Amino acid sequence: MDLWVYAVILGVVLLLGGAGLVVARRSGRAVEAPPVRPRIAPEEPAETGSVPTRTPEIGEAAPAPVTVERPEPTAGRLVRLRARLARSQSTLGRGLLALLASDKLDDDVWDEIEETLITADVGVEATGVIVARLRERTRVLGTRTAAELRGLLAEELTAALDPDLDRSLKSAHDGRPAVILVVGVNGAGKTTTCGKISRVLIADGRTVLLGAADTFRAAATEQLATWAGRVGAEIVRGPEGGDPASVAFDAVKRGIDTGVDTVLIDTAGRLQNKVGLMDELGKVKRVIEKHGPVDETLLVLDATTGQNGLAQARVFTEAVDVTGVVLTKLDGTAKGGIVIAVQRQLGIPVKLVGLGEGPDDLAPFEPAAFVDALLGD
Numbered sequence: 001m002d003l004w005v006y007a008v009i010l011g012v013v014l015l016l017g018g019a020g021l022v023v024a025r026r027s028g029r030a031v032e033a034p035p036v037r038p039r040i041a042p043e044e045p046a047e048t049g050s051v052p053t054r055t056p057e058i059g060e061a062a063p064a065p066v067t068v069e070r071p072e073p074t075a076g077r078l079v080r081l082r083a084r085l086a087r088s089q090s091t092l093g094r095g096l097l098a099l100l101a102s103d104k105l106d107d108d109v110w111d112e113i114e115e116t117l118i119t120a121d122v123g124v125e126a127t128g129v130i131v132a133r134l135r136e137r138t139r140v141l142g143t144r145t146a147a148e149l150r151g152l153l154a155e156e157l158t159a160a161l162d163p164d165l166d167r168s169l170k171s172a173h174d175g176r177p178a179v180i181l182v183v184g185v186n187g188a189g190k191t192t193t194c195g196k197i198s199r200v201l202i203a204d205g206r207t208v209l210l211g212a213a214d215t216f217r218a219a220a221t222e223q224l225a226t227w228a229g230r231v232g233a234e235i236v237r238g239p240e241g242g243d244p245a246s247v248a249f250d251a252v253k254r255g256i257d258t259g260v261d262t263v264l265i266d267t268a269g270r271l272q273n274k275v276g277l278m279d280e281l282g283k284v285k286r287v288i289e290k291h292g293p294v295d296e297t298l299l300v301l302d303a304t305t306g307q308n309g310l311a312q313a314r315v316f317t318e319a320v321d322v323t324g325v326v327l328t329k330l331d332g333t334a335k336g337g338i339v340i341a342v343q344r345q346l347g348i349p350v351k352l353v354g355l356g357e358g359p360d361d362l363a364p365f366e367p368a369a370f371v372d373a374l375l376g377d
């Protein structure tokens with residue numbers, strides 16, 4: 001009988017031990033298990049309203065899903081990005097306001113005001129006009145409040161930016177897409193800007209086709225394809241080193257066939273030699289014009305290059321009929337006055353300004369909103 005009791009106890013002990021081992025081994029596996037493979041998440045959209053076209057399975061090795069982004073309409077974008085002008089705001093805006101608030105507006109103060117404007121790249125001619133008008137108006141005004149001075153300064157800076165110029169981008173007409181040629185030296189942010197312009201147009205309800213006519217730099221085409229993919233735009237590309245004019249021709253043809261609103265063509269700006277540049281851009285333009293006229297030629301200029309940028313710009317304006325300027329990297333300079341100099345010296349409206357590296361940091365240019373941002377609250 002005792003033997004039976006011992007046998008039962010031994011059996012129970014063995015059973016419990018076995019179960020304990022299993023539990024221990026299970027929990028051990030959970031701890032040692034390799035980390036769960038992160039889910040391939042769709043790229044974070046820049047704005048709300050992104051539409052994932054396909055949801056990935058957990059752990060699926062397939063490429064990241066294509067996500068078509070819908071940037072928000074551009075109205076008021078410059079106002080939303082106003083803080084990006086902080087550097088220009090403190091040197092140009094606040095500097096001028098502080099000087100104008102001096103007890104006595106004597107010659108020394110006016111000299112300083114002039115110097116502040118010139119240092120901020122406003123340009124000598126525009127500075128002369130602004131200072132002369134401010135001098136006259138403050139004299140007539142007599143005693144001045146800070147608000148009155150701010151108002152006067154805002155009016156004169158806005159007037160220097162010729163607020164009545166047409167800054168819109170042409171859209172489809174006569175049953176064919178608007179053709180926009182984007183030119184500028186490499187480094188100005190040209191390809192990036194082409195991508196951003198396509199987002200501006202799409203944000204405002206237009207359809208866009210991109211032509212990658214910068215065949216000189218393979219990466220430029222890839223970059224543009226990525227921008228196009230993000231907003232679901234079609235891209236026409238050619239072989240690396242291929243003929244840019246032929247890519248531009250094919251892009252416009254495709255745009256006409258598919259009925260898009262705008263065909264946006266990125267070009268190479270590598271040719272520092274003026275004759276070569278003229279030849280290449282001239283050929284691109286001539287070939288496109290077999291389909292109809294080029295509606296816009298936008299020149300991309302880096303605001304941080306100041307007066308050098310202006311010299312470069314002149315080469316382009318002599319090569320092609322530039323209809324608008326896109327001034328990039330305004331967030332990276334204290335010399336926001338370059339907008340005034342560019343417009344007045346080239347006689348071409350600034351149509352868009354770049355205020356950051358984000359995909360939607362390109363804003364339609366509005367003189368009054370820009371000046372207001374410069375002067376701060």
Ligand SMILES: Nc1nc2c(ncn2[C@@H]2O[C@H](COP(=O)(O)OP(=O)(O)OP(=O)(O)O)[C@@H](O)[C@H]2O)c(=O)[nH]1
Nearest residue numbers: 185186187188189190191192328329354355356357
């Ligand atoms: N801070 C800032 N950076 C900008 C702006 N526009 C473009 N960039 C940056 O400038 C850098 C690239 O410009 P680029 O070197 O000219 O290159 P790219 O845009 O390919 O231009 P291309 O070589 O002409 O095709 C990128 O890091 C952009 O994000 C802007 O408005 N502000």
